Amino acid sequence: MLLEEHHFTAPQRASPRLLSLSLASRSEDLQWMGGTFSTGPNDNRELLSTLPVTPRSGRNLLRGLADPRGRVGRRGADCESMWRGLWTLVSRAARGPHSPRLCTRQGSGYRAPGSGATIFALSSGQGRCGIAVIRTSGPASGHALQSLTAPRDLPLARKACLRLLSDPRSGEPLDRALVLWFPGPQSFTGEDCAEFHVHGGPAVVSGVLQALGSVPGLRPAEAGEFTRRAFAHGKLSLTEVEGLADLIHAETEAQRRQALRQLDGELGDLCRGWAETLTKALAHVEAYIDFSEDDNLEEGVLDQADSEVRKLEVALGVHLRDARRGQRLRSGAHVVVAGPPNAGKSSLVNLLSRKPVSIVSPEPGTTRDVLETPVDLAGFPALLSDTAGLREGVGPVEQEGVRRAQKRLEQADLILAVLDASDLASPASCNFLDTVVIPAGARNPNGSRQRLLLVLNKSDLLPAGRSDLHPDLPSHLLLSCLTGEGLDGLLEALKKELAALCGDPSTGPLLTRSRHQHHLRGCLDALGQYKQAKDLALAAEALRVARGHLSHLTGGGGTEEILDIIFRDFCVGK
Numbered sequence: 001m002l003l004e005e006h007h008f009t010a011p012q013r014a015s016p017r018l019l020s021l022s023l024a025s026r027s028e029d030l031q032w033m034g035g036t037f038s039t040g041p042n043d044n045r046e047l048l049s050t051l052p053v054t055p056r057s058g059r060n061l062l063r064g065l066a067d068p069r070g071r072v073g074r075r076g077a078d079c080e081s082m083w084r085g086l087w088t089l090v091s092r093a094a095r096g097p098h099s100p101r102l103c104t105r106q107g108s109g110y111r112a113p114g115s116g117a118t119i120f121a122l123s124s125g126q127g128r129c130g131i132a133v134i135r136t137s138g139p140a141s142g143h144a145l146q147s148l149t150a151p152r153d154l155p156l157a158r159k160a161c162l163r164l165l166s167d168p169r170s171g172e173p174l175d176r177a178l179v180l181w182f183p184g185p186q187s188f189t190g191e192d193c194a195e196f197h198v199h200g201g202p203a204v205v206s207g208v209l210q211a212l213g214s215v216p217g218l219r220p221a222e223a224g225e226f227t228r229r230a231f232a233h234g235k236l237s238l239t240e241v242e243g244l245a246d247l248i249h250a251e252t253e254a255q256r257r258q259a260l261r262q263l264d265g266e267l268g269d270l271c272r273g274w275a276e277t278l279t280k281a282l283a284h285v286e287a288y289i290d291f292s293e294d295d296n297l298e299e300g301v302l303d304q305a306d307s308e309v310r311k312l313e314v315a316l317g318v319h320l321r322d323a324r325r326g327q328r329l330r331s332g333a334h335v336v337v338a339g340p341p342n343a344g345k346s347s348l349v350n351l352l353s354r355k356p357v358s359i360v361s362p363e364p365g366t367t368r369d370v371l372e373t374p375v376d377l378a379g380f381p382a383l384l385s386d387t388a389g390l391r392e393g394v395g396p397v398e399q400e401g402v403r404r405a406q407k408r409l410e411q412a413d414l415i416l417a418v419l420d421a422s423d424l425a426s427p428a429s430c431n432f433l434d435t436v437v438i439p440a441g442a443r444n445p446n447g448s449r450q451r452l453l454l455v456l457n458k459s460d461l462l463p464a465g466r467s468d469l470h471p472d473l474p475s476h477l478l479l480s481c482l483t484g485e486g487l488d489g490l491l492e493a494l495k496k497e498l499a500a501l502c503g504d505p506s507t508g509p510l511l512t513r514s515r516h517q518h519h520l521r522g523c524l525d526a527l528g529q530y531k532q533a534k535d536l537a538l539a540a541e542a543l544r545v546a547r548g549h550l551s552h553l554t555g556g557g558g559t560e561e562i563l564d565i566i567f568r569d570f571c572v573g574k
């Protein structure tokens, strides 16, 4: 039963504008609301939604609309802030879990957020599989296809064709793959699309994704973004979208799990903690907006939200500055730790990866196999390998370990050569210097050198104040894995080497990494807006934006959650 219909013109400078709003209620409880919005001269959107507002705030809304002075039940609220409050409610409804319907007059004039960009993603399942399908959608799709198959022409539209894919930056071959070209509008999304059917190994998939990430104008897709674009271009009707909802949900779920896997460990825990803090702060602000008029809320609700936001800002800032934190799922530069037995190689690997990857013991020959761990070294993703101590005249198992270590050394992008500073004269140390360290300094036939950092570990065992102990050694760094002394210097040196190896990560296609940073920055920006907001509705909106960024990283986080907290944490009267 439609109760009231209101036509309402918002201030011109506010965007988007609310043109009209309809509210319906069954008895006292507001059941749904609808409205017409405009984001520009030719864009009128309709929105129908079940309102995730409480009966009380719904009543306030109705009361406010009925009031010619445009009050929404908040003392002193003027027309503009009332409109903002309404917009907040409506936009909350549009994002909430109550399956809002965004529809437009013809097909869908609704422009998907960020739709100018070309997106790419692995569209088939994660993990090992025979064939993996990677798709792109957007205006740069054709360019992307040509860049990876350069200098070939685009294949015939919608005809599978076999092409050699290679990295556009290095020319390095990636895979022989079936590629398909779907010029818009005859494509799934209605935009230009390309598909790469590659062999399903993780290395091939990540290689192609990285290559796509290096093409200008391309960025990784967000969850459900292909479908959203299909809807935006009228390729799917509303009912089809609804029919696809399960599928989208499954996709989101897979991506959420994927995101969680990537974020497992320190960063994941941090993000979840941050998201909880924000949810709480948001609940406080919304409770204030919804209930402060009629109910006795506890004192200091807003102060609490402010102080939580301040703490969060500090934590996020620290995290963004501290490039060592977090772990990369993706493999980066191959950094191989090598040296004679007992030099402290495993100790160094554990120190750099901040977790007990390798067994450390006083017994020489502890590490037998190559142990790999992905780490963030001074801000660069790297695959760190611990190896067996290099020595001769040992049993067959250790010998195999030594053989594997040597093989790994040949493949290294960077060697971290470790010697025991207190044991430089031992045959194993001398032999390592002669066979690995010195030859690495010599130019190989194509004129380049093997990158190597020589680390003299166990500096704590040296007599104090003797830094001139090793004048005839090649340039080296002193370190003590035991005390951590020298670690900063080592990280500085690693940063230089890796910067030369990987290029600047801020311009490079470090997919997950740049996505994480993007959302953390977005969160921080939104918190800045929260602080500057002159209006509670805008403050709440800023918090929602901030939380949205975090939930991109951790998944989850809906309106329902906030309402839960409102009712759980506050006594809002009878």
Ligand SMILES: Nc1nc2c(ncn2[C@@H]2O[C@H](COP(=O)(O)OP(=O)(O)OP(=O)(O)O)[C@@H](O)[C@H]2O)c(=O)[nH]1
Binding pocket: 339, 340, 341, 342, 343, 344, 345, 346, 347, 348, 359, 360, 361, 362, 363, 364, 365, 366, 367, 368, 387, 388, 389, 390, 457, 458, 459, 460, 461, 479, 480, 481, 482, 483
């Ligand atoms: N005093 C001192 N001891 C250290 C330091 N780093 C490692 N150690 C000790 O040196 C011994 C060997 O360390 P590991 O890390 O197992 O050495 P490794 O090079 O991996 O040895 P293998 O795997 O057998 O080749 C252990 O007893 C460590 O506790 C250090 O900086 N100072």
Ligand SMILES: [K+]
Binding pocket: 341, 342, 360, 361, 362, 363, 364, 365, 366, 367
């Ligand atoms: K050892």
Ligand SMILES: [Mg+2]
Binding pocket: 345, 346, 347, 358, 359, 360, 366, 367, 386, 387, 389
């Ligand atoms: Mg070891």
